[in-house]
Amino acid sequence: MTSSILNYLRHHALAAAAFVCSILALAGSSYAAFTISGSQIRNHTINPVKLNPKFINGNVRAWAIVAPNGKVIASAGGPKVTPQLTPDVGGYLIRWNVAVGRCSTVASVDSASSPSTERVPEPGSSSTPFTAGYAVASTLGPFRRGVKGSTFVQTFEQAGQPTQLGFDVVVVC
DSSP, X not given: OHHHHHHHHHHTHHHHHHXXXXXXHHHHHHHHHHHOXXXXXXXXXSOGXXXXXXGSSOOEEEEEEEOTTSOEEEEESXXXXXXXXXXXXXXXXXXXXXXXXXXEEEEEEOTTTSOOOEEEEETTEEEEEEOOEEEEEEEEOOOSTTOOOXXXXXXXXXXXXXXXXXXXXXXXX
């Protein structure tokens, strides 16, 4: 019996050693993951090379919170917003001060700065005002030299009619 166990271990020694090493490696890496805190990372140890854009899925290039009248409430990227009153009611052209030509844009209705479009009945109360709607955005590349690019945002009320609503927009590259 003892000779068969020794014989088995002799024939599978490499596999057993690899198994033991992998267990130790996993234990060591999990120990390191749970024992390093942010206070232990020294200044300047994470440099731009470690944040190479090739290895990052995307980053926010520009963003804005815009009121229904086109006034910029808060932003980054230097946006200049022009409301398009005719023929696109609820349309907004945003010219950015950063390059956004080959980026993706996402917009959503900002209920904090928009007028209510619906009233929602609640138990024990008559109804509560609510902003319902959606926004569609597209990034336009630079059409002439010196232009960084722009974004067009169109806002709609719940039934799909173009309406001036406040919105939040973000450009991700």
